[in-house]
Amino acid sequence: MHDLLIHNALIVDGTGHEPFMGMLAVTDGRISFIEPEADPLPDAREIIDADGKALMPGIIDGHTHYDAQITWDPLVDPSPSLGVTTVVMGNCGFTIAPCRPADRDLTMRNLTQVEGMSLQALRDGVRWEFESFPEYLAMLERRGVGPNVAAFIGHSGLRTYVMGEAATQRAANDDEIRQMADIVREAMRAGAIGLASTTSEAHNGDNAIPMPSRLADDREMLALTGAMGETGHGLFMLTGGSKTTLDAVEQIAEHSGRPIRLVWGFLDNPARPGGALKNLQRAAQIRERGRRLYPEVSCAPLTMDFTLRNAYPLEGYGAWEPAMTADEADLAAVYRDPLFRERMKEELERFKGRRLFNSDWEKVTVSEATSDANRALEGRSIAELAAERGQHPLDTMLDIGLAEDLGTLFEAKLLNSDETAVGELISDPDAYIGLSDAGAHLSFLCDAGFGLHLLGRWVRELQRLSLAQAVHKLTGQPAQIMGITDRGELAVGKAADLLWFDPATVGRGAKRRLHDLPGGVARVTTPGLGVRGVWVNGVRMVDSDGVVRADRLPGRVLREFAA
Ligand SMILES: [Zn+2]
Structure with a gap:
């Protein structure tokens, strides 16, 4: 007897294979059965007729900034209602762990601009029940999480931990680099998904202080990514600035032996027509030389x-x-x-x-x-x-x-508002579709619904990607690139992270402003359209009327990743 059976569903399994009409069952949080639709139905405690609508793996959002928000909001609203069942935090290296009690205010000051939140909202909101990275993961586990969560060890947080105020002022010395490398190894052993950093000039804290990792030199970058590489797993996530070159990134890939997800000149910029596509082609040449370099693109206009x-x-x-x-x-x-x-x-x-x-x-x-x-x-x-x-x-x-x-x-x-150009960028089979920045820039954008936008705009309205391709790019592909072994595909034995939606209406709705951050601070959010249900590890979090079940925290803190 299965716990749950969903039948009469268009099954889009995340591998990129053709969808088929079928049924899927869940037992103990895992997929226990998938077959084409047939009579009689297998036995299950709960049976849902999917009404011919689509069933896919839950969306994996690899680029979020929920590190602070998750300490007061374990549901990480609005991602679950937008079909996301796994969030990866700490992107661009903006983490709050490790952090010494004396550096908490400094860390929050660094985060303000980047999170689009007032310093007061962070001071009121963040729950500091940890100091080290392993303690941070343990706290998330103890208090529970809505969707599954994986976290990078963040270069800026790490730097502040070792260097204090000097982290935003100068390059690190040998001893500081050694200490940082040790913490990277400790975090990787504790279950970090990788190391994240930024060199982008757009990344500033309160009063235009540069984010700490922007002060790192090549030596430091190579030492820290090398320390990650020694552990035999992990992804290096980098947001590159105007001084970042693909040659330098290739050198990091070669030296660390690890895959790299790179946010850089891969968004369409009307001031430089064709530039992003040319950069994608250069990244492809680097992959031909055997480096695992995945350019991060976005399917949404930077609005x-x-x-x-x-x-x-x-x-x-x-x-x-x-x-x-x-x-x-x-x-x-x-x-x-x-x-x-x-x-x-x-x-x-x-x-x-x-x-x-x-x-x-x-x-x-x-x-x-x-x-x-x-x-x-x-x-x-x-x-x-x-x-x-x-x-x-x-x-x-x-x-x-x-x-x-x-x-x-x-x-x-x-940026990225010319759909002809963007269509070419997202069609690159090795381009990683991300950049939701969920949990950041809260006062002026919300792309947490990027997955629903891909399905509504690029599959249904523009027919630029097939449903199978788009679903693969939201699930199977990110799982593969980031070494998340247990998720991202509908297959017997995999975790039951599911999204049931109507392909005819899926999308994201009009933006609205809510004043619900700590201290009543405003943020922008978008509702999901066409979402019928979202399950995390077999537990339903979102109902057909789009309501997130706040009483349920079925997510796992992910700590094991493929080599
Ligand atoms: Zn980011």
């Missing part, structure tokens, strides 16, 4: 939500500085100042193509108006509205915000 109280996309401009340094009470006056507007327009013109925001006003829209009078503006672009009003688009955006006490929510699509 940021912002209000004029905190307009992150414009903060790369010097002329915007008065808006960054003004108290909230004085902000409106700054935005009304004709001189401020003049200087901004001049810089927007001068730096076109060289900033995060490149005057792509067609791609800035009014996402949420706060007044009924402006409701009709929602969904319309600033370019369009400015043309109607005969204004410079900057004036239009500022005037709309000023009329609503700076509460208007705008949306800017910054």
Whole structure:
């Protein structure tokens, strides 16, 4: 007798093989049976008719930043409701373990910008019941987790632990490198999935302090990845900056002998047409030389939500500085100042193509108006509205915000919004689809639903990938790249992580803002569409009406990975 039988389901098993109509059973948290649909049905305590809809392995989200959030929210909302059954944390090296009690505030200050959370939200939220990395994993296990969780040992956390304040100021000496390498070995033995780091200039903490790993030199990078390599398992995850070269990354792959997942120039940038595709081709040449280098791409536009109280996309401009340094009470006056507007327009013109925001006003829209009078503006672009009003688009955006006490929510699509280009990037069979950044940048984006977006937009609407290919890229492929042996495929004996969904309606819904972070701080989130059920280790976490069962924490802390 099985615990659960789901039948009349379109089974998409995560291997990339053709889907088939069948039935799947679960016993003791594992898949105990998979067969084509037939009469009579096998016996089970609970039987679900899947209504001909699809059943796939739960989505593995390899790029999350739930390290802090998971200490107060073991469900890591919203990922489970978006079909995710395994999250990997500590990406880019932003971890909170190891951390000495004396460095807690410093660690949180480093995390603020990167997490898109106020320092107060982190101070109110994080539960510090650990110091070392093994203690952190033990705490997660003791308190329980919603989905399965795996964690990187993070380079920035590690550096702060060994070097204190100096971690954000200088290169490490031999002794410090030795201490860090020892901690990497200890973490790998305790069950880290790998080592994660960043050299990206975009990664700054409170008051524009660089994230610690940005101060590492090549010697340190090679020593730490080498220490990971000695343990015989583990993935190196790196977000590369403008000084990172593929040659240097290849050297790390060669020296450590380990696979690398690289976030770098693999997002489509309208200022450099074709550049991302060329970078993918260079990565393919490196793989031909036997290095396991997996470029990380994204199937979603890099979209940021912002209000004029905190307009992150414009903060790369010097002329915007008065808006960054003004108290909230004085902000409106700054935005009304004709001189401020003049200087901004001049810089927007001068730096076109060289900033995060490149005057792509067609791609800035009014996402949420706060007044009924402006409701009709929602969904319309600033370019369009400015043309109607005969204004410079900057004036239009500022005037709309000023009329609503700076509460208007705008949306800017910054990178990866040309679907022809993105379609080519995600179709590369060795490209890793990730970058959800779930748990980070909470105040201005939410791509935790990237998997549902891939299934709705790229499979159903654009038919760029087959259902079998897309499911493989969300499950079997990430499991393989990251050495997660027990999951990512529907096969007898594997853990029963399941997503039941309707291919005709799957996707992610409109964004909304919730004020539910510690201290009432706001975040952006998107609901899942077409999700009928999500099971983690055979336990149902999400119902057909999309409700996450907060009373259930069926996830495991994953500690064993393939060599
Ligand atoms: Zn990240």
